[in-house]
Amino acid sequence: GESVGLHLPTLSVQEGDNSIINCAYSNSASDYFIWYKQESGKGPQFIIDIRSNMDKRQGQRVTVLLNKTVKHLSLQIAATQPGDSAVYFCAENMAGGGADGLTFGKGTHLIIQP
Amino acid sequence: NAGVTQTPKFRILKIGQSMTLQCTQDMNHNYMYWYRQDPGMGLKLIYYSVGAGITDKGEVPNGYNVSRSTTEDFPLRLELAAPSQTSVYFCASSSLQQVVGQPQHFGDGTRLSIL
Numbered sequence: 001g002e003s004v005g006l007h008l009p010t011l012s013v014q015e016g017d018n019s020i021i022n023c024a025y026s027n028s029a030s031d032y033f034i035w036y037k038q039e040s041g042k043g044p045q046f047i048i049d050i051r052s053n054m055d056k057r058q059g060q061r062v063t064v065l066l067n068k069t070v071k072h073l074s075l076q077i078a079a080t081q082p083g084d085s086a087v088y089f090c091a092e093n094m095a096g097g098g099a100d101g102l103t104f105g106k107g108t109h110l111i112i113q114p
Numbered sequence: 115n116a117g118v119t120q121t122p123k124f125r126i127l128k129i130g131q132s133m134t135l136q137c138t139q140d141m142n143h144n145y146m147y148w149y150r151q152d153p154g155m156g157l158k159l160i161y162y163s164v165g166a167g168i169t170d171k172g173e174v175p176n177g178y179n180v181s182r183s184t185t186e187d188f189p190l191r192l193e194l195a196a197p198s199q200t201s202v203y204f205c206a207s208s209s210l211q212q213v214v215g216q217p218q219h220f221g222d223g224t225r226l227s228i229l
Binding site: 050107 | 147149154156157159172173204206214215219220221223
């Protein structure tokens with residue numbers, strides 16, 4: 001089965017609220033994690049990434065949290081805007097930083113209510 | 115910079131036909147990847163390359179072939195198209211190996227239907 005998954009297929013939030021998208025992974029050897037945003041008809045767009053020696057990393061309006069104890073990854077989006085509507089994927093690298101690609105979860109569709 | 119460019123954007127093939135999906139990047143990235151995305155699913159790795167002349171299989175390589183004669187180009191070949199290969203294909207590239215701040219950059223995909 002999938003080694004990287006998401007708890008909710010769809011998440012609906014009010015514009016201006018904060019969004020939290022969750023992801024669970026099963027391989028404790030994974031050491032690199034990344035979040036992508038995918039809009040309809042487009043390729044995945046990089047949001048933020050983190051390595052296993054970090055607990056938290058912040059970008060512009062986004063924060064990624066990594067809890068290695070429970071193998072949980074989350075993406076927090078502050079002050080959600082209509083342009084944040086998209087499908088969000090978490091992905092991991094299972095080879096300890098190797099070049100053999102990413103393993104993706106199924107995605108969460110973030111819907112912004114006006 | 116154009117980033118990662120994929121052609122064509124759409125294609126319909128008949129069963130048994132062959133075609134090449136083109137991918138080129140202008141970022142001088144060593145690492146390139148091909149993924150497929152089925153409806154409602156995440157991406158699955160088909161093949162990848164760590165540099166010109168070097169390619170390796172990913173999770174779902176059957177029915178596909180790749181080559182990497184230059185740093186810029188990484189074409190994906192379907193020799194005998196099958197309905198199971200109906201999917202959206204994404205090419206990606208990165209400069210380094212999964213280093214924070216050096217992520218894989220994706221093209222906008224090729225939507226392929228096999229009828």
